[in-house]
């Protein structure tokens with residue numbers, strides 16, 4: 001039996017799951033994934049994430065936000081709509097939000113505007129932030145430093161950076177989300193040493209499915225689609241890198257995730 005784990009980043013509203021979403025969730029639950037946080041990356045996918053959460057409020061939470069890739073599709077006029085979504089009791093965090101200068105699908109200026117708007121909203125509703133950053137560390141950190149003292153909490157999701165980035169995040173008392181990137185023998189090797197630097201009470205794990213299929217799964221699945229059922233594999237790799245028993249890492253990351261995303265709040269009225 002695998003110990004219970006929580007997938008804090010799963011794009012379950014993605015259309016690659018349209019044909020077999022229920023089956024994907026069942027397979028994950030059978031593999032020991034007790035809870036899942038469905039990522040919102042646009043207003044539309046945030047609404048879909050909330051609808052999924054509502055279908056099984058004891059299993060799911062949602063995030064609501066606008067990914068930096070979509071920042072240019074987030075006019076100021078949409079702020080009230082996002083505020084409304086963030087107030088939903090099933091929304092555990094604002095985001096994913098942040099900066100991504102890797103391809104600049106939205107301009108850096110649009111990304112910064114959307115990021116600040118979402119940080120303001122997170123402060124307003126008193127919820128943590130689910131953060132995305134790629135190739136934009138210094139600009140990202142400068143903005144985050146302004147807000148961090150007033151923010152409830154934050155997680156740097158899908159951390160793939162270097163030691164300086166990690167230490168900067170930990171100094172801001174952020175939590176760190178580790179994906180199957182750590183299983184990638186081409187570009188994830190540096191994470192295997194770095195993951196030891198993360199205090200156990202700041203560590204969470206995620207698949208980012210359907211993206212980032214772990215490259216070292218045995219046997220190799222057919223197709224490229226990642227699924228939440230592979231989270232126990234990521235747990236094992238993270239635990240091995242840290243030199244800790246998987247049960248210990250599972251217990252800590254689960255405790256962290258349940259508290260961070262508000263699973264522990266009274267869920268009696270959440271399904272309505």
Ligand SMILES: [Zn+2]
Pocket residue numbers: 096131132133157158
């Ligand atoms: Zn992301």
